[in-house]
Amino acid sequence: MSDKAPRLSDPGLPEHVHRKADTDPAAAKKAERQVAILFTLSALGTILFIYSYIWVKTDRFIFIPIMGDQNASQLGMGIGLTFSLLFIGMGAIHWAKSLMPDNEVAAERHEFRSEEADRADFVATVKEQGAASGLGRRSLIKRSLGLSLGLIGLSPLLLLRDLGPLPKKSLEQTSWKTGTRLVTDPSGRPIKPSDLEVGAVAQVLPELQPGQERTLENVGKDAVLLIRLRPEEFELSPERLSWTYQGIIAFSKICTHMGCAVALYEQQTKHLLCPCHQSTFDVPRAAKVIFGPAARPLPQLAITVDSEGYLVAQKPFTEPVGPSFWERSS
Amino acid sequence: MSTGEKVAGSVANYVDERTGAAKWLKKNLTKVFPDHWSFMLGEIALYSFIILLLTGTFLTFWFDPSQREVIYHGSYLPLNGIHMSAAYDSTLHISFDVRGGLLMRQIHHWAALLFMSSIVAHMLRVFFTGAFRKPREFNWIIGIGLLTLGIVEGFLGYSLPDDLLSGTGIRIAEAIIQAIPIVGSYLTFFAFGGPFPGTSFIPRIFTVHVLLLPGIFLALITVHLMLVWYQKHTQYPGPGRTEKNVIGYPLMPVYMAKAGGFFFIVFGISAFLGAVASINPIWLYGPYTPGQISAGSQPDWYMGWLDGLVRMAPPIETHAFHHTISWNILIPGVIVPGIFFTFLALYPFIESWMSNDKREHHLLDRPRNAPNRTALGAFGITFMLVTLANGGNDLIATHFSLSINQITWMSRIGILILPPLAFFVTKRLCLSLQRADRELVLHGKETGRLVRLPHGEFVEVHEPLTDAQAWTLTQHEQLPALELPEVDAHGVLRPGGLRNRFRAKVSRSNAEAIAKPKPDDLKGIEDH
Structure with missing residues (x-):
């Protein structure tokens, strides 16, 4: 089932637009500095985290407008951690977006279905190996195996029996x-x-x-x-x-x-x-x-x-x- | 060659000589991923899972998963001298006496909410864009599995502190298990090691929460990502994008930097929430005892819909032959969620049954171009929102001074009327948007510029779309409905008449669309 109706023509991938940092070394240098500043802010966040962990008493409270009284140690560590994580992330993404190559690349897809020959080979192999094991012919083996495999699942279930006593009349x-x-x-x-x-x-x-x-x-x-x-x-x-x-x-x-x-x-x-x-x-x-x-x-x-x-x-x-x-x- | 390059070279050589990894890595380091903000929703889920593993491991170092009775003597004075379980006691210890403990607890809880929210948002993105279609049905089912397990994992997690609120949630879970016909009372006695609450469930759900389910998560997430990798990501339609290619940026270095950076941002936002936004302040609830309760008991949001369903259930029980069946628990607690999640998991197959479309799809649909699917999605979202709202009916009643009985009755009626209404409205909206697209392609954009013609008439100038824009609006397929005649070529009734009639009807509804412009239509326009 597919749609055979005629379509407009696909104009193809749009032309690549260069960023400022690709052509202008000054802009690239500026972007580099911005990334470095973001990473540095992250380092400052970690320092705040360490400071709050070691030197802020756990029973010290400070008043923050809107939020009310806050535990200074938890808040300091939390804000420090936030800065240290957030600014690494922002730095990395800014780096990727402004300085790393931004040329769009096309890759091809292939249908997942295997080649006809491979599929036929696969079926033949399964049939051949299955026949060699004699599973189809030896029905006694097949049935007894089925029985034992069917029963083996009972053991783990039975093991769960001792999780608790039977309810008896207890609920009443x-x-x-x-x-x-x-x-x-x-x-x-x-x-x-x-x-x-x-x-x-x-x-x-x-x-x-x-x-x-x-x-x-x-x-x-x-x-x-x-x-x-x-x-x-x-x-x-x-x-x-x-x-x-x-x-x-x-x-x-x-x-x-x-x-x-x-x-x-x-x-x-x-x-x-x-x-x-x-x-x-x-x-x-x-x-x-x-x-x-x-x-x-x-x-x-x-x-x-x-x-x-x-x-x-x-x-x-x-x-x-x-x-x-x-x-x-x- | 610098020293760094030399070292890297010899390490790479060492590894490759033993694994032959170079060939695979060469190909995969430049693997192409398409770029779109909505593809980051699943990433958020993955990253919050990692955050949950990290913060959760930290919490286990102090948490004591035991219901042994202890007397509290920690720094939170209002509870000093109170009898409580070791689980509750150690949670208080983490919150007040371990440096950064409360922060980690709050990051863990916020990350769990983020995990569930991003899973749902990611699932909605996949649903509305048709990304679940062949060949990605397996991944859809794995995703539904992860969503379901996520709900269970979250519930078990917030039950661990053994506070008054979480114990009430466990009591409700126990009642649901107990309501299962025939085996219910046995299952609860096995689950709780005897009558509720007993002293077994905290250690048991702890093992499930920190070992069993995370292990299953890890396995399923691995398969989920491997399939994404192997099948290559879907892409949104646009000029140059086809079913046979994938347009985007290479993994190394762009995606490594972007994805790695995004992980830190997600972690940073979780840390910020944990730092400034109090969540689950268990010290205010007190230890659990079955004889007490706090008003306004609310589960976390991903359980709220289930609670809302239970709250609106009609009070029906069957008492016959010395047995009881609690429909008021089974329908909202087991049957309706069962139907909902089964339908969700099977939807890729239902859709392909409606359209008989068995081809691979790598280009995403714009939701308006699949009106029936989009409308079904709106049906599901509306259903969930009504239940979620009813899950907070007591809070709505107290905050807005409304009658709780009226709110519940509104929900009972709303759950029957609003989802079908949402379906109808959404479908019409999609078709209208298709009409608008057609207008745009045929007549261009309205510019707002009025021009007076020599003979005095005013007209508005329309600006034609670029080729790229016109292509994006018209590249999609419009499949016809299935034709399943009741009689065959010889006038003989075909077997499965009723089923075919139903399938044809559904297929017609699924195929409803506004004809998109064809090249000939455009030519006709250029002439005038």
């Missing part, structure tokens, strides 16, 4: 158990309903049992948000209402979309917003999703108080917390 469980006290994060103090005013929000974690340590894996599943509303503001089913205590409602803080911490509570609208992808949950309606990509409400933790009046979990979460996964059944 948290540390919350019946009667686990809610404690503040990070101070670890148990809380009473009276600690939380209406409209307040608090991040809590399950109280550690003696000898237990809190890992980030725990925090990633156990983090819970407490929010206190006026009890009449809830629009909950009777069951869910029984999971609250005096207007205090508890949700998993881990977003059901991609697991970020749902940390932004808007007191006026009573919305929880995930800062990652803006999924918005309506607190009075059991964290129903009202905007954004999350498909499920935040799991609600049933809470009550124990005999000493501290907030505790009535029971573990009734569904897995955090983002979805294949084995999740609800």
